[in-house]
Amino acid sequence: MSRLGDLGARLHRGEVGYDFIGKRMLWYGVSVLITITAIVGLGVRGLNMGIEFSGGAIFTTPQTTVSTERAERLAEEASGHPVLIQELGNGGMRIQISEVDTAKSDQIKAELSKGLAIPADQINADLVGPSWGAQIANKAWMGLGIFMALVVVYLAIAFEWRMAVSALVALIHDITITVGIYALVGFEVSVGTVIGLLTILGYSLYDTVVVFDSLKESSRGILKQNRFTYSEIANRSINGTLVRSINTTVVALLPVAGLLFIGGGVLGAGMLNDISLSLFVGLAAGAYSSIFIATPLVADLKERQPEIAALRRRVLAKRASAAAKGDPDGGDGGGDGDAADDGAGPGDRRSGTGPDNGHRPGDGAPAAAGVSGPPSPRGRGTGRGRPSGRRR
The missing domain is CATH 3.30.70.3400 (Alpha-Beta Plaits)
Structure with a gap:
């Protein structure tokens, strides 16, 4: 197995990882700074509108x-x-x-x-004539509005409204950055630009939906365990799909970069530049926002739910009690979002915690946390009260 493939497997199992959720305020700040720069550039320099819009x-x-x-x-x-x-x-x-x-x-x-x-x-x-360009602009805005409305409805049905809102925020973030880059670079806004902007909407959501799907599966039955908070499970979902997101983004960016730097640079300005710049910036921003914006925002919104907040208090209280007793297995995963960052310790690869964890024997809390691995026959509390350790 290649080093990248081995890293992906270790990330998926929770053996290594980065604390994306725990450091979310840092990434929020970076995104706000980039967005403000884009808006300032848009307000100061404005967009270089092509003749399709200005006549x-x-x-x-x-x-x-x-x-x-x-x-x-x-x-x-x-x-x-x-x-x-x-x-x-x-x-x-x-x-x-x-x-x-x-x-x-x-x-x-x-x-x-x-x-x-x-x-x-x-x-x-x-x-x-400028009227024709105005018609194109109006239809583009209409198409953008309809697309966003359909995205919110679909994600709310397929996942939940918090994920739909988070995906919408990430989408607006990506479009704002792309338009701001156009203003700062001074590229002409043409029909090709509009096509590129509408195209990146789907790409922008691709990685977001992949992480959301993993998070949905990993958090199933989360309230029936006391080992991981929702933020920790969200962090594991990001790490578990991180290599996949990087691979798909790089593969998509390479041909677009060829269009932008070779097609546009060698063959001259034109439709290639207009489409490729919006695609290049949009793809990169979409990959960034799915990891650093959308999923952390979902975790923030979910942690406001009373039952999820209560789960967090139970998990932290259990860890504090275990730490006071000197039980090394009590701190299953560390603080907010750092379970993956600490690696899967002995407590992360054990079997389930018995009838009260909401899983079949052998599933355990690691399944809920998006961590796979062979179950251990010596899991703590397995078959509590039953010598055989099996359900009846």
Whole structure:
């Protein structure tokens, strides 16, 4: 088994781990700082809206020997507006100028024909009105709203409303960061950007749903045991799916990085840049938020439930009592969220605690905590009151 595979198995068994839940305030602070930076960048610099939203003209020329720098100067002098030029595969150019009406378009076309030594009838001019861009923006916002509503409804039914709320917060976090990066970098917002933003919504939720599913299974029957708090079980669920989340994210980011740095950088600005930047930032932010935002937030919300809070008090009281008696097996997992961080000690791999733990013999609390391993025939309290240790 590879080192990464061995690490994944040890994380799943709870032998090693990182205290994600216990250090959640640190990650909350990091996320707030990143989000504030994105919002400030969005407010100060604003978004560089493409002609699909602001209106303008796109001129497409046939093959020409004139350099892009020369063509850019000609177009700027003729229009009086910033110009975006992309070289085409056939040797031609795509010249994009914002805020240009029909009369101005004809004038620019004539100037380009003269400066580039190309007949005017061979230069194709496409005008885009701002109303069309407004329609696209409205439909995009509508699609985003419908998507989020469906996500909340589905997660509330499949899991619970606390997980639905946490996933929604993580989703808004990812979109805000992606849009803020666009503002800071200065990339043009085009239809490709909208496509990329809508695409990352599903990717953003993928890792979150994987962790939530593991947490749902691990916390089943949690109130029938006194060994682990909900936060500790949530922490084990994150660690158990950590390597899987890293693998899927890296595999998804590699081709997107190829589009962004090779396709956009080598082939020039255009639709590739617009889509790939939003995908790249969104995928990375989605992987981050599923681990550091969504699941810790679920743990915070669940710990506010009276029965979960009572369970926490019972677990801590049991550990305090065991520590006072000097029982090394009494502190099953440590403090808030550090069960996985401490590793699976002798008490983490024992069998169940008898009829009062809500599990079959051999399941034990480790199953509830998302830790697998062979049951020990010498589990404490197994078959309490019955020499055979079996249920009747």
